[in-house]
Amino acid sequence: MTRGSPSWREWLLSGLASAARNDRLLVASAAALRDTTTRPVTQSGATSLAVEELERLRRQLQVFTALELVNPSGVIVAASPRFASGMRWRERAVLARAAAGRAFAVERIGAPPVPRLVFAAAMFAPDTTRPVIVVGSIEWAAIGPALQIPPLIAGVVEGFIVDQAGLPVLVSYPHGVVDYSRPLPSHRALASGAPRYRSADGAEVIGSAHDVPGYPLSFVAEIPVRAALGGL
Incomplete structure (x- = not known):
């Protein structure tokens, strides 16, 4: 399960x-x-x-x-x-x-x-x-421990669980203090169809979001552009 x-x-x-x-x-x-x-x-x-x-x-x-x-x-x-x-x-x-x-x-x-x-x-x-x-x-x-979500999903990929308003429920690898009352940048960017944006800490990332089946939640994965594209 x-x-x-x-x-x-x-x-x-x-x-x-x-x-x-x-x-x-x-x-x-x-x-x-x-x-x-x-x-x-x-x-x-x-x-x-x-x-x-x-x-x-x-x-x-x-x-x-x-x-x-x-x-x-x-x-x-x-x-x-x-x-x-x-x-x-x-x-x-x-x-x-x-x-x-x-x-x-x-x-x-x-x-x-x-x-x-x-x-x-x-x-x-x-x-x-x-x-x-x-x-x-x-x-x-x-x-995080209850859902068995590790700090880094795979390599440098970071994961987030957000509610329908884009407010974070889980930040797998926090960079400093997390404001759980403010929507993550991914919410507006991905909703507008822009998979490339700047994360909450200012890094340029590529993100994707998927519904969590059966929950009013989404799972967001982000990877730094430099890691995703390498020397391209």
């Missing part, structure tokens, strides 16, 4: 959903957290239990850098690694899609913003009325 392929994505989503739903203690805590009539003491106990189970699941699903449980109000009620709960999930659209089963998204968080891959599944699927969502995320620094 190729990492980054639709089958790998579905395998991760299916594995996350299956592991969470087969964890009876996590299911019990999720049910208590979904019920708004549950007493505060019970809610607190359910949260503590959910944290313990998420810690255990993260050791089992090591590709994820974080696992979180989100209640029907969109509030993170338990997480591994542990942090103070009560934060509201930023992108509600992925939660809405996950309520119907499973969902994948690329989100940008922090200041300056950096990308992360998000895999989300309903604890009780389908559950579109009072969904409790389990979310597994892969933080930006772990995306």
Whole structure:
């Protein structure tokens, strides 16, 4: 199974959903957290239990850098690694899609913003009325290793994964600080049919882009003109 392929994505989503739903203690805590009539003491106990189970699941699903449980109000009620709960999930659209089963998204968080891959599944699927969502995320620094993309694809060829707006999701071989909030030069150049352009660091390169099947992403490969053309 190729990492980054639709089958790998579905395998991760299916594995996350299956592991969470087969964890009876996590299911019990999720049910208590979904019920708004549950007493505060019970809610607190359910949260503590959910944290313990998420810690255990993260050791089992090591590709994820974080696992979180989100209640029907969109509030993170338990997480591994542990942090103070009560934060509201930023992108509600992925939660809405996950309520119907499973969902994948690329989100940008922090200041300056950096990308992360998000895999989300309903604890009780389908559950579109009072969904409790389990979310597994892969933080930006772990995306390359998770997808098994080396710094240099082949020789001096560098690779990038970008979203539909041309914003970088993965830069295989960063030259200095990467601005993940700004489209790469390849986005405009290749969209206009110009395969030869200057890269983000000013080097003259030849680039090509290909859709990543099953994802709202593209893979861009760049090679320096001097390496591609040699003495021509």
